[in-house]
Amino acid sequence: MTAWTGPGPYPVAELTVPSWATEDGGVRDMDVAVVARYPVGAGDPLPVVVLCHGLGGEPEGYAALGTHLAGHGYAVLHPQFRDALSIAGPALGLDAAQAQDWIHDPHARSLMHAMLFDPEHWLSRVARVHAVLDSLATQTQLPMRLNPHRVIVAGHSFGAYTAQLLLGVRLDGAGVDGDITHPSVAGGVLMSPQGSGDRGLTPRSWDGVHLPLLVITGTRDFGAKGEGLAWRREPFDRSRSAVKHLAVVRDGDHFLGGLPATAVDERTGEHEVRTALSGLAAAFAALVHGDRAAGAWLASGPFPDLIDHEHREHP
Numbered sequence: 001m002t003a004w005t006g007p008g009p010y011p012v013a014e015l016t017v018p019s020w021a022t023e024d025g026g027v028r029d030m031d032v033a034v035v036a037r038y039p040v041g042a043g044d045p046l047p048v049v050v051l052c053h054g055l056g057g058e059p060e061g062y063a064a065l066g067t068h069l070a071g072h073g074y075a076v077l078h079p080q081f082r083d084a085l086s087i088a089g090p091a092l093g094l095d096a097a098q099a100q101d102w103i104h105d106p107h108a109r110s111l112m113h114a115m116l117f118d119p120e121h122w123l124s125r126v127a128r129v130h131a132v133l134d135s136l137a138t139q140t141q142l143p144m145r146l147n148p149h150r151v152i153v154a155g156h157s158f159g160a161y162t163a164q165l166l167l168g169v170r171l172d173g174a175g176v177d178g179d180i181t182h183p184s185v186a187g188g189v190l191m192s193p194q195g196s197g198d199r200g201l202t203p204r205s206w207d208g209v210h211l212p213l214l215v216i217t218g219t220r221d222f223g224a225k226g227e228g229l230a231w232r233r234e235p236f237d238r239s240r241s242a243v244k245h246l247a248v249v250r251d252g253d254h255f256l257g258g259l260p261a262t263a264v265d266e267r268t269g270e271h272e273v274r275t276a277l278s279g280l281a282a283a284f285a286a287l288v289h290g291d292r293a294a295g296a297w298l299a300s301g302p303f304p305d306l307i308d309h310e311h312r313e314h315p
Helices: 063-071 085-091 096-100 106-116 119-135 158-167 234-238 271-288 292-299
Strands: 012-024 029-039 048-052 075-079 151-156 185-191 213-218 243-249 307-313
Touching: 012 063, 012 119, 029 063, 029 119, 048 063, 048 119, 048 158, 063 075, 063 271, 075 119, 085 096, 085 106, 096 106, 119 158, 151 158, 151 271, 158 185, 185 271, 213 234, 213 271, 234 243, 243 271, 243 292, 271 292, 292 307
Parallel strands: 048 075, 048 151, 151 185, 185 213, 213 243
Antiparallel strands: 012 029, 029 075, 243 307
8 A cells, every 4th residue: 555545644533513604695695514524633734625525415425535535634524515415305395215215216306406407506516615615714613723725626426516616617608607716726636527518518618727637437437418438537638737637447437436425334345446546536635735756656557457547747
């Protein structure tokens, strides 16, 4: 194991904060719940990763990735979005059974997908991340200070769409205009991101994306319309990032080794994939914070038996 794939040097604490910040969504203010995973004894101010869940997810998710990054010295903040089942289920009138199995229930799925394609909801997600980022310098929920600069925004699936908007992607004909980035953001980890032809994304949408990127997908990570690898990797291919990395899990599906899971389970057969991807994310975070050795390790194409890797650097 390398320094980035093995457990970090710090024990990890987890704290659920029901009201970390307040979203101003233009209609009504709403409390933003956050699950924070953070290192104990790392000193401060801690660097920050904001990790965005997918449609129907919860902030408790992505436990393995969040815990791994926290062990390596990062405060990992998982904000809750309005499409989290604990919020969306009651709001949409779904009973417990429908909410639990919404992916396979046609009525529940149609209601959830309406949020997926609602520009107002896209902006709600961005507003929630902005509220968290704006709070970093003054937050008192954690027992240490947080660094409000050079934040890495990460997301999976719908969370990757949210992260792309924060990184500077521009939409066409979707009713979302203006700059909705945030000055604190310094790089992005996009897991199962969307390509052109979806929710306002066009081949020119990434022209304004210059921050470092790590794009993660799988050879069986298909889009809703059957889009394949060429579509998933568009953020990597089309962005203008000076440093960018692409990791493609061989035979990997949309769940990327079970990354969205709410508990760390080392017994499953996908543990090796989760460990590899968590290591890549930790090394990428270190690279964004100036660690050249981490960048060299990423560029070497680690885990060649599991992952096909590409990277591009421009002066």
